Amino acid sequence: MYTNILNPFIKLYWRFVMSGLTLAYQGKDMTLLNVGYATMGDEGLSLLGNEEKEKLDKYRIQLYHKIVIENGQVDNMEGKTLLETGCGRGGGLNYLAEKLKPQYAIGVDMTASQLDFCKRNWSQKLNFLQGDSEFLSQTVPKATIDSLVDIESSFFYPDKTAFLREVREVLKEDGTFYYGTLLPYWQVNQLHNLLTRWFQVEHEEDITANVVRSLKQDSKATANFIDQHYPWFMRWILKQSWGIEGTLVHWLISNRYIQYKTFVLKKKQVFAK
Numbered sequence: 001m002y003t004n005i006l007n008p009f010i011k012l013y014w015r016f017v018m019s020g021l022t023l024a025y026q027g028k029d030m031t032l033l034n035v036g037y038a039t040m041g042d043e044g045l046s047l048l049g050n051e052e053k054e055k056l057d058k059y060r061i062q063l064y065h066k067i068v069i070e071n072g073q074v075d076n077m078e079g080k081t082l083l084e085t086g087c088g089r090g091g092g093l094n095y096l097a098e099k100l101k102p103q104y105a106i107g108v109d110m111t112a113s114q115l116d117f118c119k120r121n122w123s124q125k126l127n128f129l130q131g132d133s134e135f136l137s138q139t140v141p142k143a144t145i146d147s148l149v150d151i152e153s154s155f156f157y158p159d160k161t162a163f164l165r166e167v168r169e170v171l172k173e174d175g176t177f178y179y180g181t182l183l184p185y186w187q188v189n190q191l192h193n194l195l196t197r198w199f200q201v202e203h204e205e206d207i208t209a210n211v212v213r214s215l216k217q218d219s220k221a222t223a224n225f226i227d228q229h230y231p232w233f234m235r236w237i238l239k240q241s242w243g244i245e246g247t248l249v250h251w252l253i254s255n256r257y258i259q260y261k262t263f264v265l266k267k268k269q270v271f272a273k
């Protein structure tokens with residue numbers, strides 16, 4: 001059985017960092033907290049429409065487009081339920097809801113300040129619940145979700161086995177899980193084994209090179225944004241977390257010590273022990 005007595009402290013630390021990040025800047029132009037995705041040609045934004053290309057978050061929005069819409073080959077979710085775990089400031093869920101028009105779109109996050117931001121900015125069309133992804137079925141009824149998205153949040157869940165078990169619990173029998181995560185190279189096989197035990201892989205792709213390109217294209221804008229809007233003592237951790245050029249995290253991703261894996265997964269019918 002998985003036990004890790006440090007888990008509550010790890011979560012408390014990240015909750016503190018995530019709260020600070022959102023409380024210190026409430027502007028609606030920065031709605032996503034991920035490393036982004038760049039396509040390989042031209043300016044690297046070929047998946048987006050002209051309106052999105054103007055946004056500060058363009059590469060970060062494009063990551064959602066890539067993992068759900070392109071990899072999942074989905075163009076509408078009418079009549080369906082869409083859930084995002086670790087929804088952060090809600091910009092990704094809002095983008096997917098606008099494009100795919102699900103009947104219900106629900107964001108779950110453990111950090112109260114992120115949810116307050118989400119409710120203030122998106123609550124007319126989206127629903128938000130405070131909850132822990134490792135105990136998802138305590139927040140969301142079992143077998144009610146058609147599509148579940150988790151993008152760059154599971155990195156913060158110490159017990160990934162618990163998370164994946166909970167994803168299975170809340171998904172309907174024919175539900176789909178769209179998953180994107182950064183992880184150290186030595187955990188890649190372990191994650192793969194865990195996923196294939198419980199899910200059928202419909203699509204799997206390593207997008208590390210596209211993430212490196214996104215970080216290179218966007219580093220200047222993101223660094224300027226952090227310098228303008230955050231106090232000096234937060235800038236170092238934020239630049240590291242975003243993988244801006246010149247940081248250790250950027251070097252680790254560029255050299256594939258940390259990799260970006262994406263999956264489209266279906267529930268396996270029989271639960272393998």
Ligand SMILES: C[S@@+](CC[C@H](N)C(=O)[O-])C[C@H]1O[C@@H](n2cnc3c(N)ncnc32)[C@H](O)[C@@H]1O
Pocket residue numbers: 011014015018031032033034085086087088089090092108109110111114131132133134150151152153156157
């Ligand atoms: C790096 S942000 C990514 C947010 C969003 N997916 C995006 O791309 O902008 C990670 C998010 O996961 C949330 N989070 C971390 N651990 C969590 C947990 N155990 N349960 C629910 N949310 C969690 C954090 O509060 C944060 O909003």
